[in-house]
Amino acid sequence: MWYAVGAFLSPFVTMLLMGAGMNWKTILRLLAVLTVLIVLSYATMDYRKIEKEEKKETGEEHSQAAAPKEKFWFLKNTGFLLAVGALFFYMGLENSVNGWFVTYLKSTGFMSASLATVMVSVTWIMIMIGRIVIANVSKRVPPAKILAVISTLQFASVLILVLANNTAMAVAALVLLGLGMAGAFPTTTAFTGDLMGNSPLGMSVFTGIGSLGGILTPQVIGVLADKLGFQAAILFLVLDAFLLALFGAGALRYATNQKIQVERP
Structure with a gap:
């Protein structure tokens, strides 16, 4: 959903920035900075809650008898x-x-x-x-x-x-x-x-x-x-x-x- 919001807004934001006098190189540098911020966000995110949920689900799956399958x-x-x-x-x-x-x-x-x-x-x-x-x-x-x-x-x-x-x-x-x-x-x-x-x-x-x-x-x-x-x-x-x-x-x-x-x- 939020991906679609970003895809919708980005052309308008780009046109506004270019209308304000920014050239395409400056806009690309801005995108590069935003990309680095996304990486930092993922790197510093607290995953403990997700890990707890995954362990809980894994425990439930192991509790049920299941025949082993090939890897692929x-x-x-x-x-x-x-x-x-x-x-x-x-x-x-x-x-x-x-x-x-x-x-x-x-x-x-x-x-x-x-x-x-x-x-x-x-x-x-x-x-x-x-x-x-x-x-x-x-x-x-x-x-x-x-x-x-x-x-x-x-x-x-x-x-x-x-x-x-x-x-x-x-x-x-x-x-x-x-x-x-x-x-x-x-x-x-x-x-x-x-x-x-x-x-x-x-x-x-x-x-x-x-x-x-x-x-x-x-x-x-x-x-x-x-x-x-x-x-x-x-x-x-x-x-x-x-x-x-x-x-x-x-x-x-x-x-x-x-x-x-x-x-x-």
Whole structure:
């Protein structure tokens, strides 16, 4: 939630700082200082309460008899692989929206630079609203169903955005995209956690592979933009969104076949 607030406010803060006479180098130095402060915050934080809760949960788990599993057993679990794939392509889409969409919207010719910057913030407003809605919906609807719906919505939104030939169509697509992106990460995490029993190693692999998508996809788009032009490169994002929808649908089918995540106990 607070991540979305920061993503929404940061373009406006940047514009205000640049309007006040700051150049981009000064703003980057400010970001570097804030990054150091975040590291110091984590380094000096009191983790004793968290550690007590973890020990309590560990004690409860050990009290229950459980058959030993292989260290990387989750890599053989189809549901886990589908969830990792969905997260990989979602993170690629999210980071590309943050990194490339202002450039893309300006290149369309029907949207000004200032409006394009504002529209990314509008997308994050919709993400905040969507997360509040999904938090309530998730009490009644299992993660697999939500994941399938929002993955499909993201694909449809990106496709509409690429085909848009006027401002109204692009704005509608970005609003829908924000709603689709709203619950992608927490929903995918919830689906995976239910499958794995919140295995620390499994969740580390899950988030690690997902993060790779956020790193690689914007880089691929940049390389393609240099070689083929930006309009052609953005089609790679359509492919990314399509694969996200495919993995989301696969997760729902897996859950249905395994009779998990579909009906709440």
